[in-house]
Structure formats: structure tokens, C-alpha cells
Amino acid sequence: MKDVYGEAIFDFYKGDHSVVLTTHNTYGEPEEMPVEVFFRDHQDFTELENLAITSCEGKILDVGAGAGAHALFMQAFEMDVTALENSPGCIETLKHSGMEKMVNQDFYAYESKYDTLLFMMNGLGIAGKLASLPFFFSHCKKLLNSGGQIILDSSDISYLYEEGVAKPNHYFGEIQYQYEYKGKKGEWFDWLYVDSKSLVQETKELDLHTEILMTDEYDQYLARVTGF
Incomplete structure (x- = not known):
């Protein structure tokens, strides 16, 4: 598969700040994704991101770490964090940035044990479909020590359908x-945004507990899922 996303991130890391990563979607016009957002300094983290980091405990797996903004910050403060990525470009970026623990593997193929799974920047989207949440949480359980937790953020995007x-x-x-970079297009992929009410209900049906830690003014929220 073309690593369009990772190539853009690695080019930006190497100094090409003219990088333009375009995202095509199924709800509207293509949009330009500002690649610099993946390289933010901790001083630019939102309140939600800071709360997510301080909510992490024990051995941590940052799933879909991207360029490593969160993982590198946690590493600098001597937190036991591993960055998980299946993008070769992101892995190269992480290596050059000094990430000490990283895994280049698909999330659903990975097997190890952690106390906290961290899914940031709408990282729950990896589930793809609402009906796939049981499978997603089942795999999370395989990666968690007893009493472990998931820290994740997602968004209520119902507002998209209030604008026509x-x-x-x-x-x-x-x-x-679908990502596009330098005229190359990647494969279309599924991504899931779950409103907080639906997440609470879905996890309850799986005998899990969801605590909403905060909701911001953009209908993005941070949650902790426990019961593993």
C-alpha cells in the first residue's frame, strides 16, 4: 500500500515545510491537512491532550503515534511509552526524532501487554465502523494487563449534517x-467518529465502563475506558 501519509510527514520532518497533504472524504470537498499539526511542541498541546497524557499510567502504548508528538513528550518525562505505527514514513520520522521504543506493525496484528492504550487525534477512528467496536475492544483487551485502561478521544460530527x-x-x-500527496493517492480507508453517548452505550453492552473526562467547545471529548 502507498504510504502517502507517512511520506508527507517524513518530508516535513526533513525540512520541506511546503508539504501539502490533501484529504478526500465522503461528506464534502477535499481538504488540506496542515502537516505541522503532527509536529507540535508540548506548549501547543490542547487542554484535552494534556489531560490525556496525565491520565496515562504504567506501561503505555501510543497507537497511531504519527510523528510522535505525544510519545516523544512522554518519553522526555521518563514515562514508559512505546510508539506503534504501520507507516514506514512515520517510523523513519520517529527513529530520526529519537524515539527509543517503537513498533512497526498493524495494530490488529500486534500482541504485547500494556497498562494504558492511548488513542489520540481521534484515534478511535481505527475501529472503522460502529459495528466493529466489539472487535476493536476485544483486541484492546488482548493488549492490556488486568485492570488496564484505554485513553481515547473522539468527536461528535453530527454538525456536518446540519449544514446541508x-x-x-x-x-x-x-x-x-483518502490521502493525496505530490499527485499520488493512497487507498480509501474507513474512519470512525463516535459521539460520547454512543460510546458509553456501546461499551456498556460489552461490560466495559466509559468515563468522559472532558468535552471541549468543538464537540471533541476525552474518555477513559476500563473494565478489562
């Missing part, structure tokens, strides 16, 4: 994206 966009015939938080 036709409502889909499936759960409104199920989106498809």
Missing part, C-alpha cells in the same frame, strides 16, 4: 478518507 450535507444511510460518524 445529506445524511448517510449508516451511522453518521462512519467516514471514508
Whole structure:
């Protein structure tokens, strides 16, 4: 598969700050993703991100670490963190940035044990579909020590359909994206945004507990999932 996303991130890391990463989607016009957001200094972290980091405990797996903004910050403060990525470009960026513990593997193929799984920047999206949440949490359980936790953020994107966009015939938080960089397009992929009420209900049905730690003014929220 083309590593369009990772190539853009590694080029930015190498100094090409003219990088333009375009995201195509199933709800509207293509959008430009500001690649610099993946390289933010901790001073630019939001309140939600800071709370997520301080909520992490024990041995931590940062899933979909990207360029490593969060993982590198935690490492600098001697937290036991491993960055998980399946993008070769991101792995190269992490290596050059000094990330000490990293794994280049697909999340669903990875097996190890941690106390905290961290999914940031709408990282729950990796589940893909609402109906796939049981499978997602089942795999999370395999990666967690007894009493472990998941720290994640997601968003309520129902506002998209209040602006004249036709409502889909499936759960409104199920989106498809495609990256484009330097004229190259990656594969379309599923991404999931879950409103907090739905997440609480879905996890309750799996005998898990979701605590909403905070919600910001953009309908993005931070949650802790326990019961493993």
C-alpha cells in the first residue's frame, strides 16, 4: 500500500515545510491537512491532550503515534511509552526524532501487554465502523494487563449534517478518507467518529465502563475506558 501519509510527514520532518497533504472524504470537498499539526511542541498541546497524557499510567502504548508528538513528550518525562505505527514514513520520522521504543506493525496484528492504550487525534477512528467496536475492544483487551485502561478521544460530527450535507444511510460518524500527496493517492480507508453517548452505550453492552473526562467547545471529548 502507498504510504502517502507517512511520506508527507517524513518530508516535513526533513525540512520541506511546503508539504501539502490533501484529504478526500465522503461528506464534502477535499481538504488540506496542515502537516505541522503532527509536529507540535508540548506548549501547543490542547487542554484535552494534556489531560490525556496525565491520565496515562504504567506501561503505555501510543497507537497511531504519527510523528510522535505525544510519545516523544512522554518519553522526555521518563514515562514508559512505546510508539506503534504501520507507516514506514512515520517510523523513519520517529527513529530520526529519537524515539527509543517503537513498533512497526498493524495494530490488529500486534500482541504485547500494556497498562494504558492511548488513542489520540481521534484515534478511535481505527475501529472503522460502529459495528466493529466489539472487535476493536476485544483486541484492546488482548493488549492490556488486568485492570488496564484505554485513553481515547473522539468527536461528535453530527454538525456536518446540519449544514446541508445529506445524511448517510449508516451511522453518521462512519467516514471514508483518502490521502493525496505530490499527485499520488493512497487507498480509501474507513474512519470512525463516535459521539460520547454512543460510546458509553456501546461499551456498556460489552461490560466495559466509559468515563468522559472532558468535552471541549468543538464537540471533541476525552474518555477513559476500563473494565478489562
